[in-house]
Amino acid sequence: xxxxxxxxxxxxxxxxxxxxxxxxxxxxxxxxxxxxxxxxxxxxxxxxxxxxxxxxxxxxxxxxxxxxxxxxxxxxxxxxxxxxxxxxxxxxxxxxxxxxxxxxxxxxxxxx
Amino acid sequence: xxxxxxxxxxxxxxxxxxxxxxxxxxxxxxxxxxxxxxxxxxxxxxxxxxxxxxxxxxxxxxxxxxxxxxxxxxxxxxxxxxxxxxxxxxxxxxxxxxxxxxxxxxxxxxxx
Numbered sequence: 306x307x308x309x310x311x312x313x314x315x316x317x318x319x320x321x322x323x324x325x326x327x328x329x330x331x332x333x334x335x336x337x338x339x340x341x342x343x344x345x346x347x348x349x350x351x352x353x354x355x356x357x358x359x360x361x362x363x364x365x366x367x368x369x370x371x372x373x374x375x376x377x378x379x380x381x382x383x384x385x386x387x388x389x390x391x392x393x394x395x396x397x398x399x400x401x402x403x404x405x406x407x408x409x410x411x412x413x414x415x416x417x
Numbered sequence: 418x419x420x421x422x423x424x425x426x427x428x429x430x431x432x433x434x435x436x437x438x439x440x441x442x443x444x445x446x447x448x449x450x451x452x453x454x455x456x457x458x459x460x461x462x463x464x465x466x467x468x469x470x471x472x473x474x475x476x477x478x479x480x481x482x483x484x485x486x487x488x489x490x491x492x493x494x495x496x497x498x499x500x501x502x503x504x505x506x507x508x509x510x511x512x513x514x515x516x517x518x519x520x521x522x523x524x525x526x527x528x529x
Contacts, residue, residue, distance in 0.1 A: 337515060339517075341519075347521060348423075348506065348519050348520060348521035348522050349461070349506060349519040349522070351517075351518075351519075354515055354516065356515060362515070364516075393458070395461070397460070399515075400463075402512070403449040403466055403468070403510060404449050404451065404508070404510030404514070404517045405451060405463055405517075406461075406463070406517055407463070408460030408461050408462070409460050410459060410460055411458065411459060411460050413458065
């Protein structure tokens with residue numbers, strides 16, 4: 306069966322520090338992968354998506370970046386975090402043509 | 418430009434009664450609509466979907482209705498249970514798009 310894992314689950318970082326969130330998918334090959342963010346009191350905002358290794362589409366200009374070094378690995382990074390980067394980050398893979406997404410457990414980032 | 422709108426941020430109902438969650442959209446190209454349920458500190462889970470060629474889809478206590486002329490869909494939960502208390506997201510997609518567009522979510526509280 307397919308599974309998706311995100312880590313770390315919780316992260317507290319100072320402003321200006323770097324960030325790396327990792328996501329891996331098991332049980333499927335060549336998945337479409339997504340990074341979403343849920344900020345406090347807001348909906349789900351699509352940050353990046355990838356249709357294959359090395360292919361990244363950015364939805365929102367910001368100080369975050371994403372990479373897909375392997376078929377089932379998706380990484381969200383930042384060189385210098387801002388206070389506004391705080392939120393709940395969700396990785397997901399696309400299940401079917403209808404667009405259904407299967408989400409990971411999420412990573413809670415607090416920037417102080 | 419918000420293409421998927423959930424105009425009511427919250428809803429409170431009594432256990433056993435019907436919960437009706439509404440969603441409006443602006444993009445007439447959307448051909449799949451999905452509902453997700455999210456508990457705090459967890460990733461969203463898929464609940465139910467509907468294709469634009471249908472006007473109703475039912476799965477147990479959950480029914481989604483689609484009114485294409487009004488660009489409106491609703492999720493009915495009957496009977497509501499305390500475990501249904503969560504944030505519900507409406508989402509939409511169109512064929513050929515890699516992206517699922519989410520509404521801002523609505524918090525449902527079912528009181529015992």
